[in-house]
Structures are given as C-alpha cells and as structure tokens.
Amino acid sequence: MLREALCQQRFICVVEFVPGLSGERCAVFESMMQRAQLCGWPMVAAVADRVSSSQDLSPLAAYSRLAHSLPTLLHFSGKARERHDLLKQLEQMDAAGLDQLLLLSGDRLPGHEPGQPVRYLESVPALQIVRQARPNWLLGAALNPFKYHEEESGAQYFKAEKKLAAGADFLTLQLGFDMQKHREAFQWMQQRATPVLLLACVMPLTFKTATFLEQVPGVVISPSMRDLLAAEEAISRSHARERSLFRLGLQVIGLRLMGYAGIHLSGIHTPAQLQALEKVIHAQQEGIQTLAQWSAAWEASWQMPGLPTVIFHPEHADWRMGQSSVHATSREQYRYHVLSAVHTLLFSRKNPISRGFGWLCRRPVWRTPRGARWLHQLERRLKGPVVGCDTCGNCRLEDTLYVCPETCPKGLANGPCGGTRLNRCEFGDRECIHSVKYRTARTTQQTHVLTDRLIPCVDADARHQSSWPRWFTPPQKEERHGKPRSSDADAMEKIE
Incomplete structure (x- = not known):
C-alpha cells in the first residue's frame, strides 16, 4: 500500500508503533490500524526498532504477533549491528512476505560511552547492502533538517544526497516543529534533478512530552515553546491535550499543502486518539485551503496572552539554507x-x-x-x-x-x-x-x-x-x- 500510494501521489499516514520489551501493546495498535484510513488517507503501520532499548521486541517479532496482516514498513536501526544482522533481517522479511524497509543509523545506544567499541551500521552502506541484495524493495531513510548552524545543517543535506545515491526511494524527516525548516527541506528536494517523495514525522506536543523530548538527541524544543506549553498545562491537562491535538492537526494540513507525500505519525496510541485527531483535521480543513490561510492559523495556534512570540529555533542560532559564512580555521x-x-x-x-x-x-x-x-x-x-x-x-x-x-x-x-x-x-x-x-x-x-x-x-x-x-x-x-x-x-x- 505504501508503494502504491507513493506512486499514485496519494497522501499517506504511516503510523509508528514502538513494541517495547514485551509487545503488550500489539493488540491495541492492531485495533487502531483496523480503521485503515485517516481522513480518507491510507494508513500503513511502521514498526520501530530499538527506540527505548536494545532489548525491545524486534520489528519482525512484533509484526508476527499481529492477528491480521497489515501493510507494514519495518525499521532497521544500525546501532550495535553489523552487516550480517541486516542480511539476516532481509531473509526473515522474505519469509514474512515483507519488502519495505526504513534504514536508520540509530540514536545513542543506552550505556554507550565514547571509547567503547560499539559499532553502528550507518544508513548509507546499509542502503547499498539492501539495494544490492533486494533491488526491487521499497527503501526509505531519514533526514533531520532541524539544524541551526551551517556546518551541521549542510552536512545533513550532504549525507541525504548520499542516501539517495545509495538507493533510498523516499526520505522521512525526523521529528520537528519548525515549519520553516519543513519548507526548507521540501524546497531542497524540489531543486534536485531527480526529486523523491518526502514524509514528515509528527506527534502531539504537550508540556510533559516536550520535557521528555528535550533529552532526545536532535529534537529542538525552544524555551519559548516550553513556556507556552507550560502555561497551557497550568490551565488544565485536558486543555493542554486539546491544544496539542489542535496543533497536530494543523501541522498535518500544512505539510499536505506544502506538497509532502505523507506523515509519519508518532505518539498516537489508541483508536480514540486517532478518531479525535481525524475530527480535528476535518474541522480545520473547511477553513484552510491555502498555505497563506494555514500560516496565519499556525502562527495563531502558538500565541497566548501575556507570553512572548514563540520561536522554534535555539536562541542566537537560526541558520537558513542559502546562507554561507563558515570558514575552516x-x-x-x-x-x-x-x-x-x-x-x-x-x-x-x-x-x-x-x-x-x-x-x-x-x-x-x-x-x-x-x-x-x-x-x-x-x-x-x-x-x-x-x-x-x-x-x-x-x-x-x-x-x-x-x-x-x-x-x-x-x-x-x-x-x-x-x-x-x-x-x-x-x-x-x-x-x-x-x-x-x-x-x-x-x-x-x-x-x-x-x-x-x-x-x-x-x-x-x-x-x-x-x-x-x-x-x-x-x-x-x-x-x-x-x-x-x-x-x-x-x-x-x-x-x-
């Protein structure tokens, strides 16, 4: 379904599932995926790999616990992995009839300290290995454009070029809330001679979630974002949840208007949450038909009386594509x-x-x-x-x-x-x-x-x-x- 939707340029919703150590949430996730659609957009399951621990249930093991077959995109995280681990997963996926894979280098392995001999099979050679072994599979990779110094941002785009050359059919943006950076990534892709489709990772953001995400490498939560979320939480938890869902719906609409091929939805765990998100999106779509209308609504959603204007970048760091001033020492x-x-x-x-x-x-x-x-x-x-x-x-x-x-x-x-x-x-x-x-x-x-x-x-x-x-x-x-x-x-x- 993912391959068909991308080929037909249908907006798609990839729903992420983190199995955890026991996979006890498999049944709830499966009941959520039985809906098959969000706002008429096809839904595809994405089973994450080693997100909370290297002892997490593997994506294939989690998939095998589902009572019904689902359109599924498996993840492969390269942390503490070698070539043979990847080749073994390919054989297991063949046996399960799966041929869609998102390849990630992976974040820091828990307990890994500098100097320890932990290997990470990075995404570029992993893509080459899979593309050579399985030429017709659908392969994806990640891009993090939420960088605010020229060197780290430029290096991200340089590596993205390699991922595409190595065989990636699509790219998924890592989690971020700076919609200007979403536009930047989309424009970068459109300027390539052979652009591929982009998905964007999104999730509802409350004060509690933001406090957790501040410790997640590569995710940017600015002080002004945190202050607004804390003020909403102070009114009531239900109010904070309502506002986070409202902004999530707006973000999805904005990404679709920008031209993104779909979303990689995280942080939605139950059928009730998914139904609430669908209701919010339907309500907002009636009054938002253009990017100008969406921009006004998005800016207003991050305002609150008595609080300064929210910015999404770190203080004193706001590099944008097209600027270049760095020089080697x-x-x-x-x-x-x-x-x-x-x-x-x-x-x-x-x-x-x-x-x-x-x-x-x-x-x-x-x-x-x-x-x-x-x-x-x-x-x-x-x-x-x-x-x-x-x-x-x-x-x-x-x-x-x-x-x-x-x-x-x-x-x-x-x-x-x-x-x-x-x-x-x-x-x-x-x-x-x-x-x-x-x-x-x-x-x-x-x-x-x-x-x-x-x-x-x-x-x-x-x-x-x-x-x-x-x-x-x-x-x-x-x-x-x-x-x-x-x-x-x-x-x-x-x-x-």
Whole structure:
C-alpha cells in the first residue's frame, strides 16, 4: 500500500508503533490500524526498532504477533549491528512476505560511552547492502533538517544526497516543529534533478512530552515553546491535550499543502486518539485551503496572552539554507593540506616513493602472523596520535578529508547522525567531526568528496589490522580471493 500510494501521489499516514520489551501493546495498535484510513488517507503501520532499548521486541517479532496482516514498513536501526544482522533481517522479511524497509543509523545506544567499541551500521552502506541484495524493495531513510548552524545543517543535506545515491526511494524527516525548516527541506528536494517523495514525522506536543523530548538527541524544543506549553498545562491537562491535538492537526494540513507525500505519525496510541485527531483535521480543513490561510492559523495556534512570540529555533542560532559564512580555521586548513600532501607522497601509487612504499607493503613477510601484528602496531602508533586511527583495516581518510571516522563515537563515515545540537556531538563531549569536515570541504572546495563518495561499512573481520597491504593490492587480485576491493575499485563503484 505504501508503494502504491507513493506512486499514485496519494497522501499517506504511516503510523509508528514502538513494541517495547514485551509487545503488550500489539493488540491495541492492531485495533487502531483496523480503521485503515485517516481522513480518507491510507494508513500503513511502521514498526520501530530499538527506540527505548536494545532489548525491545524486534520489528519482525512484533509484526508476527499481529492477528491480521497489515501493510507494514519495518525499521532497521544500525546501532550495535553489523552487516550480517541486516542480511539476516532481509531473509526473515522474505519469509514474512515483507519488502519495505526504513534504514536508520540509530540514536545513542543506552550505556554507550565514547571509547567503547560499539559499532553502528550507518544508513548509507546499509542502503547499498539492501539495494544490492533486494533491488526491487521499497527503501526509505531519514533526514533531520532541524539544524541551526551551517556546518551541521549542510552536512545533513550532504549525507541525504548520499542516501539517495545509495538507493533510498523516499526520505522521512525526523521529528520537528519548525515549519520553516519543513519548507526548507521540501524546497531542497524540489531543486534536485531527480526529486523523491518526502514524509514528515509528527506527534502531539504537550508540556510533559516536550520535557521528555528535550533529552532526545536532535529534537529542538525552544524555551519559548516550553513556556507556552507550560502555561497551557497550568490551565488544565485536558486543555493542554486539546491544544496539542489542535496543533497536530494543523501541522498535518500544512505539510499536505506544502506538497509532502505523507506523515509519519508518532505518539498516537489508541483508536480514540486517532478518531479525535481525524475530527480535528476535518474541522480545520473547511477553513484552510491555502498555505497563506494555514500560516496565519499556525502562527495563531502558538500565541497566548501575556507570553512572548514563540520561536522554534535555539536562541542566537537560526541558520537558513542559502546562507554561507563558515570558514575552516587555520589549524584545520594546515592539517588538511599536510595530510593530503603526505597521502599523495605515500599512497598515490603514481610517484616513485609511493610505488616503493607499495612494493614494501606487499612483501610476503607481512602475511605471516608475526609480520601482520608488527605492521598493524606500526600503523596504529604512527596514525593514532595524528588522526585518532583505530586501524579499521580499510583506511577511509582520503574520502573523509583526513578526519578519521573512528573519532566519531558511532564510527560514522558518510556524514552525521541526526542527534547533533548546534554542532555538538550527540555524546556531548566534542564537536561533531562532520561539522569539521563540512568547514574543511567548503574552504578547500572539496564538497564533492562529501556528497559523491559512498563509503562502505567496515566489516568486523577486517578490523584491527593494517590497511597498507590492502591499499596497494591490485583490485583484480583481491577480487579473485574474494576479499574487499581496494580503494581504486571502490572509486569505480562510486562513479558507476
């Protein structure tokens, strides 16, 4: 149904279900989905993956507990996952007759601290893996446009380009309430040579919900939003719930008028709540036929006597698309140019020094257990203090402007997750490395590196060994032995 609705350009309502640890809410969710439509729009179930805990019931397990078959979009979260986990889910989905998947890198795994060896299978290589294994499946990915510094916002759109190139059929916006950012994302998509359809995640917002969401990475709740929601809560809880549902209905109408293909509805858990939302939307639609009418109604819904005008962005941070003023620091530029020169000298394979170094790295001694350990330790000790290398066995520095992806706590190479806040990493202890990459790319005119090069995941069996012999191994030889191909072969894949 989701594929048909998107192809026919019918507005669609994707309803998110979070199974939790036991899946005890499956029956209630199923009763809600029996309605099949919201305001005449087809409804599709979306089963979330590892939202509250890594011990949550899996999307497939939750789906199997439904008494009746439903049109369903499963999620796959890459946190604490490897390639084999994804391939296993594909086989299980085949057995269940499912072929629609939303691929996410995933937010911070509970208990994960920087420096711990937790891997995240990020969405770009995950999309490539699924697209290659299941060419005809319907695949989606996420975009978070609710960013208010140029670096983090620009990096989000750069990564979105990669997701589309990797095979995403549609994008779903992460949760946000700044409708100007919704317009920005839609305009960005329409400016692409081959735009795809956009969905937007929405949910009812009360003071209690906002207090929780303030702790969710990537979700922006401004102080003025919080003050208005608190004032509504002070009148009564029923009044606050009524206002939150009213604004949710308005947001849905606005997204439809903007041209969004549908909504990804969260926070609605019962048939009664869904019926109340439908009633609100029907009542509002009668008087709102244009975006101008909607804009006036949306602005009025966020006003309250005695309170200042609500703004949806963080204080002193309101970057909008089209503005560009960032510049890499002198240290960042110096670092890039020095490492680029060293790379050209040793790893270009074109000059005598590089060819000589390559000859040395291909000696049989490095294929012995002792030689491999020694070379691994040498590379780690040389590169670790300079770039933070974790010797992943397949060096990607050339594709990341010499900012090592292993210095990201999630190990993301293709771009940022959605959890940054004003350039700060979701873990809170550093600036996001992808903001540094964005500044460097802008200053050195290398932005194509961050949009065009799809970086594959590093498999578990390739880690903690030297990347140098593999770098200099001819592609044909590696293919004959069934090993990962060298960077030159990867580059040809990227071009194709």
